[in-house]
Amino acid sequence: MGFSSILWQEAIFFKRKFWSITTGSIIAPVLYLIAFGWGLGGGMRIDGTDYINFVIPGIVALTTMTVSFSTIANSINISRMYEKTFEEFMVAPLNMWVYAAGKITAGSFRGLYSGFLILFLAFLFQTGIKINPYFLFILILNCLTFSAIGFIIGIIIKSHADMGKFTSFIITPMAFLCGTFFPLEKMPFILKNIIWLLPLTHTSLGLRSSGEDFYSMLIHPGILLLYFIVASAAGVRLCKKAE
Amino acid sequence: MLVVKDLIKKYGELTAVDNLSLEINRGEFFGLLGPNGAGKTTTIRMINTLTPRTSGLITIDGKSMDRNLTEVKIKIGVVPQHNNLEGEMTAWENLELHGRIYGMPKKARRERIEELLEFTDLTERAADLARTLSGGMKRKLMIARALMHKPELLLLDEPTVGLDAAVRRKMWDLLKNLSSSGLTVLLTTHYIEEAEILCHRVGLMNRGRLIELDTPKNLIEKVGKVVVEYFDNEGTKGEFFETREDALAYAAGRQGNVKIRSSNLEDIFIKLTNRRVED
């Protein structure tokens, strides 16, 4: 069926480019770990834990965001603008919802893979970070949300340069500001509230949420889910109109 | 089988396809012949649903595209003008992907892939990445891919453009074989010879309009089977005749460099439009 055929295709690409995907998705987070975790934050304590254990969930959040987003955005954009392989799917009797679901799921797998690589490293260096089912739940939602946003961007963007702009103006600022490297409370009031509305913030908060109250633990996945649903629906609508 | 009625496509001020109507019968090999920019690709893309129509109706076996999109799509196989293979997948995988998207069962998929690789002479290249194939092989692989799900109507947009003469001839043989198996084919081309050799009927297209539609034979007879070409200070000119004798008589009466030859589709095109098909 359509859905599994897209996953099958992505699995082939994954196998074929295994080493470049693996190294590509590990370099940036390792640098963050070294620079911020052990370098700047060595011996520092924050929110009652070692800084390294504070920053790892942040790095997981931003890496899975970037990987999920760019995998899908680039793959669709290239397939539309350069290789034209997008047309193969458009002429097929394939529902656009199925196409979107396949692409978004594939992007999420790539995001999860990069997340697990970081957690594996953290485990290797015995940082003592703890993972629970809620952590995994938030992680999956984060991947789905940013795959769906990547889907929209892949469909609407006209060139590779525009893609760079979106990354510079939206993705990169989120990566640094959404509670990834330092707590939200350190932000000025207005900025803090704006940032609170961004999806990645709730991933960072959610991934560290041990000890939060029930209401907060509900709000993080809730907001991510909202972004996910809106982005997916918008993506499919745009896809049907894409020429 | 395919009915196109009053098809129009406008890009802003430009009318790329202007009130085009045609009917293609089951089993027919139909050609749209016209120079670059005539609107051939736009027509094909409206039939394969990639380009939205400005207005007009398209039905396949009586099913309208607006109401039965999925059913219509299953009946069509598409070979676009440009390469759109997955370059980082092998020839086999490209076919396999298509079969999967169209929901073919595993066994049927494998058999069909083997059969089509055989048919297109690509069996030995099955495990090579598509981007490493030659231009002609890529085109054949695209045809094989379009045939994967056993469509009833094959849309071929300039299938031999950019191929050298020998490869083009091989491609013609392949397309002829396809047609004799009963498949309905709609082909676009700006090569006169291609249309003459392959097509049962040809539609001449110019600036978005269909200006003539008939069998190649009838079209040629309309202008006269034999042409006498001569040169004067305004360039090459042609005069058409029903028989070789008439042509000879006329040529004998002219001075200078004259040439007698059988007329072809280009002659009709020039006569109707004052424009050449091939550049």
Ligand SMILES: Nc1ncnc2c1ncn2[C@@H]1O[C@H](COP(=O)(O)OP(=O)(O)O)[C@@H](O)[C@H]1O
């Ligand atoms: N997407 C588009 N936007 C604007 N104009 C287009 C577009 N596609 C084609 N055209 C114009 O429509 C006309 C017909 O093009 P096309 O169908 O590609 O011709 P052909 O395939 O016969 O060479 C041309 O003048 C072309 O420039």
Ligand SMILES: [Mg+2]
């Ligand atoms: Mg064309």
